[in-house]
Amino acid sequence: MASIEKRAGKNGDSYRITVSAGYTKGGKKVKHTKTWTPDPGMSEKKIAKTLQRVATDFERDIELGYQTDNRQTFSEYAAYVLDLKKQQGVKTQTIDFYQSMMERTNMAIGHMKLCDIRPQHLNNFYRNLQENGLRKGAAKAIAKPALQKARLDQHMSKDALAKKAGVASNTIRTMENGSKVMPKKAEAVAAALGNQTSDLFTLEKDMTPLAPKTVDSYHRFISTVLAQAEREMLVPYNAAAKAVPPKLEHKEPNYFQPEEINAILEALETEPLKWRTIVLLLIVTGCRRGEIMGLQWERVSLALRTIKIDHALLYSHTRGIYLDTTKTADVRFLKIPQEAVDLLEQWKQEQTAMRFASGSLWHETGFVFTQEDGRPMNPDSITKWLNQFSKRHNLPRINPHAFRHTVASVLIANGTDVVTVSKQLGHASTTTTEGFYAHLIEERKAEASDCIADVLLRGGERSQNASPTPKKQA
Template sequence: MAYIQPRKDKDGNIISYSVRVFKGYAPDGSQLKPYTASFKPDPNKTDRQNEKALNKFAVDFEEKCRSGLVADSRQTFAEYAEYVIGLKERAGAKHKTILSYRSFMPLTVESIGHLKLAEIRPQHLNNFYETLSKNGIRRTQGRATAKRDIKAMLKQRGLTIKKAAELAGVGNNTLSTVCNGGNIAESKAQTIANLLEMPMSKLFNIKRDNTPLSNKTILEYHHFISVVLEQADKEMLIPFNPARKATPPKQKPHTANYFQIEDVERIRDCLELEPLKWRTFVHLLLISGARRGEIAGLKWNVIDWRNSRIHIQNNLLYAPDRGIYEEATKTEESDRFVTLPAETMELLKEYRKWYLVQASNYGDQWHNTNYLFFQEKTGNAGKPMHPDTINGYLDRFSERYHLPHINPHAFRHTMASVLYFNKVDSISISKRLGHSKVSTTTDIYSHIMKEADKQSAECIANVILRPKTDPCEKKQNKTKAGFDRNQAC
């Protein structure tokens, strides 16, 4: 039943009526703010006519509320964004996507969080994007470097690095890093300063990143806001999504970096000097074109020995709140079979023998997780490796052999470039890479496709326009198609 309350002016005359409809209760038991509407009497009608119109308005309004046709646009962006993030999480959004959304909340709420959904206009968003492009906007903590010899100070107190790390509540690697002159997170430095009972300012230099956010990051903020407001549009809380009419900065097209064949050959030769585990891992990165987490997430049961292929069906990731965890592939299309050459299968057989020896050597301390690539540290032996370990290894590998900078994704781009330069079609390449759309592949590798097209032109010219044999001899070597096999590309 709608609740009707008259509103009067200072002289006691009724100027309008407030109509309220009970909305329900929140999960915590508190009563939600009711639906509200206003009815203004028509001065040209009688009191009886206005009363009849008011009752009809109240009945219609209550019916619309019960049917979900009344938009509650009085929620602030901050309140509604929390609801949308929870909604996306329950709907099965990737955990890293949810973490990303939450990372955007502080600055977004600071700027437009107080605005009601119905109040948000494109100008508000444009102003926010401009703010994000200014110096000093970042809220990330600084990096700390020791001013003094931390290791000597610990020794004076009779503390080993292991014991000090335990007392401070930080990892051994963190304390070792700062003792060796490296930089650590500001929060970790504070715990070490507390342990040594010294002010942070006397013990550490703090460096903060005051540079503005990149256009790429600002576009990610724009995407987050768009997701929230698009949901409000779907739920008919706002007449349109203002993010569609905003003007975020443009991002320069990303050029996929790939290795030249000479670099690949050098990397391949240097890998022969490396441990078998890492040789196998990097080999798979290059030959399969799979993502870092996809290779790290491989288990022995996904290797199809008979058909010389692997089934990529999960992704190994890391998040601070979860640690190392396994998740489904990036998209449905990323769940795929990738055929491997005979050389790769032979390497996997060799690696399998080594793997079984390692499992046997660790005995009861071995964690039988079935992951191909595992941690070797006592206590964690057999557990899946941290994905960032791969980047760390590649950094050291490239420095050791004076190679160009190597990141896991560069191998993926290299494989794609090799296929394009050898005239493999985009559909086949897209399927091997696990892209959801062929257009994704062509967008990423458009510059490579242009280079490959130049080579195609040279190939056609070599066959048709640049004969290298005597015309009579050429006539004898022609195929039914009319081309000389000896001159084919």
């Protein structure tokens, strides 16, 4: 039976509820306590009724094994969950994702005990995240006319100022042309001229609210922490499961049309061999960029025209560039066209020449695509290079993941079954594939239905053809 003790305080009365739960090995009674404070304005009758319900619920939770009087705060327990995930071998990128969520989350609910967190607390947090002005590091610096004047007054060229400030040679030119730059660069240039940053630059902060997808990321992080607490019976339920995060807008995957691929291939003809090969492999395989960067020569068979995808090269601010399994830890053998084989053969010869030219400075890593000294490339460099490539050739902005969607859409449009598409892309299951490309799959189903009707109900209108002609898509 729970015992209840009334306690007077500066801010009003509270009640200490104690429940006994057996004895320790040393014979000491195990006690669990919980403090309940009535809401302001509650009548004595209401307090007595509510207090009895709270005590009964607390006693039942203790009997069921829930330690709802646990004193751990969310921030303390979240740190424990992150350590637990590391021990379980969760991927570095996932751990980094959890870490990035910690600061804002702890500001909102980090001080709260796990057992006190309710769905309404989380809903309030999600609403606050969608207010204006909460973006971090989104400020940009815009040079004032005073920048050029200060440089000219000191008889300093743009290149000389860039060198003194430790920035790229074209940064000063970019600044004086009115382009927005990162605040750190502005600070370095102002310091090189002996001025305060505010004298030479205006800081412009992005006041737009966080995107619903970002808010949903916080929700998923909190849900992960509280789900672990629920499994360990520290809370009776996962409050995040009952909260209401913002609704996400479903976006159809973007993919290229044939004429767009042709324009990209034509523009690639004038680009360095290494990048031509990288982009062509993205186009014909649908691999993730990290999978292409993680490809090693021992996993390439030019004779059989196959590549083995079982690793990915990733980047983390905590680990730098590192090799890991693929996103779903799958192993795929992909057939590549002769055009890709030809480029790989040419690139292998060029890389061999680079190895000999570098001599003892060469780092033998075995990667197909490397820096000039043989070291692995940052997978982010693909995105950066494609941005510059699209600008050089007046092409629309190219997202490397769009090549992946393009491969999927071509396969589906030409009647390839979902299982094969899923294996080509390295999805965890066909459910993932069906979720991403539902609209394309439904189009194919509709065409199949029309085909059945044509052959069986309409006098064999398609009898001249062995199969219906699929609608071509890029």
